[in-house]
Amino acid sequence: xxxxxxxxRKNDPQRTQEDILDVATEEFATHGLAGGRVDxxxxxxxxxxxxxxxxxxxxxxxxxxxxxxxxxxxRTLEADLELANLPPEEALRTLIxxxxxxxxxxxxxxxxxxxxxxxxxxxxxxSEAIRDLNVSVIEMIEAIIRRGVAEGTFLRDADPVxxxxxxxxxxxxxxxxxxxxxxIFRRDLSAPEFYDRHKKLISDAVISYLTAPEPDR
Amino acid sequence: xxxxxxxxRKNDPQRTQEDILDVATEEFATHGLAGGRVDxxxxxxxxxxxxxxxxxxxxxxxxxxxxxxxxxxxRTLEADLELANLPPEEALRTLIxxxxxxxxxxxxxxxxxxxxxxxxxxxxxxSEAIRDLNVSVIEMIEAIIRRGVAEGTFLRDADPVxxxxxxxxxxxxxxxxxxxxxxIFRRDLSAPEFYDRHKKLISDAVISYLTAPEPDR
DNA sequence: CAAAATGTACGAACTAGTGAGTATGTCAAG
DNA sequence: CTTGACATACTCACTAGTTCGTACATTTTG
Numbered sequence: 001x002x003x004x005x006x007x008x009r010k011n012d013p014q015r016t017q018e019d020i021l022d023v024a025t026e027e028f029a030t031h032g033l034a035g036g037r038v039d040x041x042x043x044x045x046x047x048x049x050x051x052x053x054x055x056x057x058x059x060x061x062x063x064x065x066x067x068x069x070x071x072x073x074x075r076t077l078e079a080d081l082e083l084a085n086l087p088p089e090e091a092l093r094t095l096i097x098x099x100x101x102x103x104x105x106x107x108x109x110x111x112x113x114x115x116x117x118x119x120x121x122x123x124x125x126x127s128e129a130i131r132d133l134n135v136s137v138i139e140m141i142e143a144i145i146r147r148g149v150a151e152g153t154f155l156r157d158a159d160p161v162x163x164x165x166x167x168x169x170x171x172x173x174x175x176x177x178x179x180x181x182x183x184i185f186r187r188d189l190s191a192p193e194f195y196d197r198h199k200k201l202i203s204d205a206v207i208s209y210l211t212a213p214e215p216d217r
Numbered sequence: 218x219x220x221x222x223x224x225x226r227k228n229d230p231q232r233t234q235e236d237i238l239d240v241a242t243e244e245f246a247t248h249g250l251a252g253g254r255v256d257x258x259x260x261x262x263x264x265x266x267x268x269x270x271x272x273x274x275x276x277x278x279x280x281x282x283x284x285x286x287x288x289x290x291x292r293t294l295e296a297d298l299e300l301a302n303l304p305p306e307e308a309l310r311t312l313i314x315x316x317x318x319x320x321x322x323x324x325x326x327x328x329x330x331x332x333x334x335x336x337x338x339x340x341x342x343x344s345e346a347i348r349d350l351n352v353s354v355i356e357m358i359e360a361i362i363r364r365g366v367a368e369g370t371f372l373r374d375a376d377p378v379x380x381x382x383x384x385x386x387x388x389x390x391x392x393x394x395x396x397x398x399x400x401i402f403r404r405d406l407s408a409p410e411f412y413d414r415h416k417k418l419i420s421d422a423v424i425s426y427l428t429a430p431e432p433d434r
Numbered sequence: 435c436a437a438a439a440t441g442t443a444c445g446a447a448c449t450a451g452t453g454a455g456t457a458t459g460t461c462a463a464g
Numbered sequence: 465c466t467t468g469a470c471a472t473a474c475t476c477a478c479t480a481g482t483t484c485g486t487a488c489a490t491t492t493t494g
Contacts, residue, residue: 011439011492032335034252038484048441053485113397114331118249121396133401161402162418166387172394173386179338180330181385184350185378201379201426208429209422230473255450265475270451 016047017055024052025066029108032115033063060123067116068129070109077102078136088148089207095140096167096203103171104195110175137164145210154210163206170202233264234272241269242283246325249332250280277340284333285346287326294319295353305365306424312357313384313420320388321412327392354381362427371427380423387419 023044028036038059042049056062081098083091103110116124124130141160148154173181178189187194240261245253255276259266273279298315300308320327333341341347358377365371390398395406404411 013439016439032249032251032332034249037482039482047439049485050441051439054439059484111335113394114335115249117394117396118247118328118331121400124397124400131400135401138402161404162415164402165390165398165415166418166422168398169390169394170383170386173382173390176393177330177334177386177389179334180341181382183338183341183348184352185355185381187378198379198382201383204429205383205422205426208425209418212421212425212429233473254448256448264473266450267452267476268474271473276450 013055016051019047020045020052020055020062021066021069024062025070025108025112028063028066028115029111033060033119036063038062064123064127067112067123068127070106070112071130071133073106074102074109075133078140081140083140083144088144088151088153089211091144092141092148092207092210093203095137095144096171096206097199099137099167100171100199100202103175107175107178110172113172114176148210155213156210158210163210166209167202167206170198170205174198230272233268236264237262237269237272237279238283238286241279242287242325242329245280245283245332246328250277250336253280255279281340281344284329284340285344287323287329288347288350290323291319291326292350295357298357300357300361305361305368305370306428308361309358309365309424309427310420312354312361313388313423314416316354316384317388317416317419320392324392324395327389330389331393365427372430373427375427380427383426384419384423387415387422391415 020041024036024041027041027044031037036059038049038052041062042052045051052062056065077098081095083094086094138160141163145154145158145160145163149157174189181187182189237258241253241258244258244261248254253276255266255269258279259269262268269279273282294315298312300311303311355377358380362371362375362377362380366374391406398404399406
């Protein structure tokens with residue numbers, strides 16, 4: 001065993017882990033947790049399978065790490081939105097636009113969340129990091145609604161979580177159900193023509209919901 | 218016939234297949250396609266694994282059969298809605314209520330669709346039965362909008378597929394993302410208190426979208 | 435040198451799928 | 465109404481291949 005270090009290896013644990021996580025994100029997002037193959041991940045990595053187990057312990061451990069990292073990424077996005085100075089309607093449109101663009105730009109995140117739901121969010125529940133995500137969106141929406149109601153623009157004092165759900169559902173569904181919906185209605189939801197139109201649709205829907213008078217039924 | 222014997226075997230192909238499909242639906246909806254185990258299905262069945270292959274050829278064949286059967290079930294539901302006599306708004310509320318209730322009552326269907334989306338709707342595309350689903354909802358929505366616009370109740374001439382998407386997204390998301398959304402926002406979306414409230418929310422949102430004047434921006 | 439990081443080769447368990455033979459029901463002919 | 469031929473329905477045991485995970489050796493780094 002001539003110990004030649006022709007291509008002498010460099011130890012770079014940081015990069016190794018990032019590399020594994022990148023590849024694993026793609027693999028799990030494409031095939032699911034059960035469908036994702038550890039060997040397949042290892043091969044696409046610049047390192048070996050041994051390192052996956054060295055750093056993440058198990059397949060599930062790796063999956064959880066992938067999930068946590070994905071969630072951590074969004075948290076930052078929401079954080080630096082300056083909405084307090086905008087008029088309520090505009091603030092809301094900006095917020096919706098951000099959610100919309102995020103889901104549009106991160107289909108692998110959307111897929112991971114779908115997969116996690118199939119597993120009843122079991123891994124998420126075990127992860128403090130994700131469980132304790134402080135969700136600033138809700139506070140933002142709450143503030144916007146309060147301002148809107150105060151100044152008389154909004155006529156409905158809606159629940160902010162409900163409003164967030166209305167927004168999220170549409171933005172998420174557009175990406176998560178792109179394929180089945182697209183197949184049935186013969187419509188390619190990733191086509192650029194729908195981008196502006198759908199963003200306007202959900203924005204207008206939310207705004208008109210809030211500005212419409214509460215029907216007495 | 219009438220050959221009834223104590224513990225002798227009874228040939229009942231119809232029942233055998235139904236039995237397999239019932240169990241497989243549950244298994245795939247719970248664990249996904251890759252995660253679902255043929256052996257597990259076989260065990261919960263009153264028949265054997267050999268019969269699964271006898272009737273469905275392969276694991277994928279079984280999955281496809283499950284998917285087709287699930288889709289076939291809904292098709293009927295939509296069909297017998299009598300909306301033509303109702304005023305537009307009420308017709309729309311009835312339609313939304315139906316979609317809402319369907320997703321609420323069939324979480325395993327919602328899950329199967331989610332799973333199918335992870336697979337890019339690959340199986341669906343291969344199934345004529347599903348691909349050729351004639352979607353009457355769209356025509357219904359189209360008719361309602363047309364009537365509403367004609368009589369001046371609705372001020373927007375919206376695309377019916379877009380409207381259906383807005384409705385579907387919310388109803389679907391409520392069920393499909395029940396677990397992750399519920400975990401993050403500490404809210405049990407299957408709790409009865411949300412049932413009426415959410416149904417009213419999506420209905421009001423759609424109605425107010427259609428009745429609100431098109432903003433000029 | 436010790437500790438951390440990495441590569442190789444292997445194995446135990448699992449899993450989709452099958453080979454080969456058995457039971458059941460139908461029906462036509464004797 | 466009995467017999468036997470035949471197609472469909474079914475059972476049991478087995479296998480080839482995959483997949484997660486690990487034992488062991490080796491290299492890098494401080």
